Amino acid sequence: MSDAPLWTALADPHRRAIVALLLERPRSVGEIVEACGLSQPGTSKHLKVLREAGLVRVRQDAQRRLYALDPGPIAELDAWLAPYRKLWNTSLDALGDRLDETAPDTPEEPAPKD
Amino acid sequence: MSDAPLWTALADPHRRAIVALLLERPRSVGEIVEACGLSQPGTSKHLKVLREAGLVRVRQDAQRRLYALDPGPIAELDAWLAPYRKLWNTSLDALGDRLDETAPDTPEEPAPKD
């Protein structure tokens, strides 16, 4: 049954970093290793967790493995968020912080901070 | 420093259950204890984590402590989600799963499943 691997997977900062990396484009393990400064086995382990959470998919290219983001589970997160959204729509609407909704022109890749 | 307490706080199923409870209405510790079947000290501990993550606020009423949800951090989560949202807008839009956006009439409290 394994609880809810989604949250557990995203609870780790390194894993979130990997997810952010894969948001730009699919990457090989080597790239990820270099990008997030972890050891190769450690990175593989994190990738396994992300894989088992369904957050990433692998495509084998020669002896490389290309990891790519799978939007499904993140959509689940969004669905989880939905009931709470009205909270800050009703109580903080005066703040006018509606910065989401795929902003009109997206100047740069906002590079998720965390 | 403390990394990102938000994710850590929400990584625990019991804590998510508490958050879901507080979405309905503010509750006393006793109610929460009874609702999620944990021991009272355990519950208090979880509440402390949620408090330190900024997810809940306390209001003292007699010797009770009324815990209420603070929407701020959840909005942060939503902000984090934002860059990913276009993923399933562009790749899965045909699926037509736009069930969010504070659905027109919200028949019942959807009671977040997890």
Add this chain to the structure above:
DNA sequence: ATCCAATATGCCTCACCGGTTATATAGCGG
């Protein structure tokens, strides 16, 4: 002042997680 009800804290234990090093496995080029 005392007792009770409600909540928080302190210890302790146990399991799990993240990290490392060493080793196995798979695919390619010679």
Add this chain to the structure above:
DNA sequence: CCGCTATATAACCGGTGAGGCATATTGGAT
């Protein structure tokens, strides 16, 4: 077939987090 590269798995370890019980604290009632 052999060696090389890329990735995964195994074995191990230190830290941390969740859970329980007992105890301290706080506020109200009598």
